[in-house]
Amino acid sequence: MAANYWDSTQAKHFTYTKSELASLRSSLLYNSNNNNNNNANKHPPLPETRHLAIYMQTHLTKFARRQTNIRQQALATAQIYLKRFYLCVDLRKTNPYLLMATALYLACKMEETPLHIRLMLGEAARQWPELGVSETGRLGECEFALISTLRSRLILHHPYRSLGELQGVFGLGTEEQGLAHSIINDSFATDLALLYPPHIIAITAIFLAVVLRPTGGLPAGLAAHSSSPAVSSSAAQSALAGFGGLKQSGPKLGKLVDWLAESKVDMEAIVDATQEMVSLYECWEGYSERAVREAITKMMREGAVK
Template structure:
């Protein structure tokens, strides 16, 4: 297994520029133009929210670890850069991705248990183990057997000790990392950039008594601090609290790409904006139309 992200298949083959990723998706849509026109889909982030909710519904009774869940989400996102979603049954892909991710993250689940939970959560027609087996083969093939995923959680654990995050701040940062899987960020930036973004937002925003749910307005307020980080390379920040000043000084002296951190923050702002308009029934109905047409 590749312990080093910089030598990993993730960095070499599954990290794109935003322009390259858009081009890949455009080519995929052009090759399936009739399907795309026949079955309009909701916002891609709404799809990701729906997929995450369904994976959570399936994984919670099985006590599957969060990292395996995250790996499954990355598999699904990679898979749909290579395969048009309207050519698939997304629920079957979700169940298979979770089954494969559990094996890769060394918390395997028996295929019959995965099948039974899928049937319980979604559809009584999930009654054939061979479907998951066939889908697993397809998934591995489309991912070119490049199944090791590096996550931001490890980087966050290292930074947590260095900057002495409180338990509440660490929980908020962890929540932000979980949310980034609902965006294209896992395909665009290195895990340590995501971890640093989550750390900054957790320290700047502060967990509230109402919980850890973030909102676009709150995250947007953190952009001013990030701008000051950029300025700190040439001048001292304007009277920040000591721990935040320590973080700003560390970033100013490091080789971390502040522009990338700002881009990650803006992507999260965009996610929280569209999250307010999310309607699960609309996404579920859109998927059901093309699945029913295929069947």
Template sequence: MAANYWTSSQRLKWQLTKTQLEHTRRADLLFCQEDDLRLVRIYLYSLIQRLGRRLQLRQQPMATAAVYMARFYTKVAIRETNPYLVCATCVYIASKMEECPQHIRTVVSEAKSLWQDYVTLDSSKLAECEFYVISEMSSYLIIHHPYRTLTQLNKPLDLSPEETQTSWAIINDSYMTDLPLLYPPHVIALTAIYLSIVLPNVQMSKSGITSTSLESRNNDKMISWFADNGVEMESIVNCTQEMISFYAIWETYIEKDLKDLVARMMAR
């Protein structure tokens, strides 16, 4: 079950539609605009990244934590929680699931040092939140990531080191979007490859990455591979549009403003 995405809980229980996502966010949208909510998602992901780095976690556990956070907030309104505690809890659960466990006191201590106004040193609070998060996810904790597909396709598509790096970065950025809740991991990986090769002029300035330096090359091999393997191009196009839209809105991101907005949401 864990090794097969097609029979996994991720596909059977946690692959949602845009309509379902819009329905889950109605409560939060009463207090902020849709674009603001997308920026909040970026801010929450940044919290996971900061704590993960303090704990010296690899990228995959942090990606798993980001998916947990996204799933949790399809069930619970952000304004009804302490997002800082939720993000710390997601990191704690993900570290256990990805076999790089962190002691609960260590997680709490590092979270407290980062967000002293919102997290206490009482580890029982995080333990309570752990049960809350797992319950809202119905205990479905196994996550399939796009990284494996990217690694598997590196040789068949003859990706250059720069193209591989850019694709990897785009996958990392996808965790700040709804894509992990909407599409299978292989579709997200193929979208990242498509963006890095077929659309070399896409700008990703917030992440400090740009693919404009990629040399133009013959894309026939990739297009033929897509056709021969029955890749659903409609999904790739939809994911591509989502990522381009994401990079556009990321340009408006101002951390202080988002921190204030989250504080206002928590106070309601």
């Protein structure tokens, strides 16, 4: 478990193939639509999936950094709890803001940095006026639902640990390290954590960081800015191109490629994860926070009428 990812509940119960994820999600939609035959309109449409993921990722990050000073590890844990939860429960039947607050509340306890339930709810209500919940009992009830749905499998393995371990191996500088860290933070807006072991995500982030940094394509401070992606889409694209030809092959990149060739790391997974990140950054360019917020508000309102 904590020492061995391969024996963990994360590896055994919460790692999927892409087609498994797709069929889980489509059966969720199918079931909810069929259970509501009395309602002619059925459920309101969901916001675009990727944009929704970016919305949740950026909102949680803002909440954690600016309002409650929640540590990155607890934030990451909360994000995974939400992803797992929404594989079992249709988003449209829930109050996403309450779920976000509850996931953070539980994750903080799990990562041994607890916040009081009242504080958590108060801050959440301040951050998200749409929350509409003022009794702590509702958050406590939601915690029960969350734990029950996750079947008490709450211990997680994050890529940050692999990043820390590999930093020395690849001789990463502070900037590359920081960039890789931010790319991992961004990865929580994708399905990568449900698809691959943490070290794959860490190596992907390192790869992207090493390829991108020497090109200087990064505006300073962008990576540190919590609600923007760490990497611009065009830079990410060029990184992907670099994968094949390794045009910018610097000494560090060469070392990384050699290491990967000798290791037993699943290269196909790395390539795919890199592609996922690149398309995330593409998608991010067309992202409008307002559109998603309005879609969620509409969804919650129509859900309430039902």
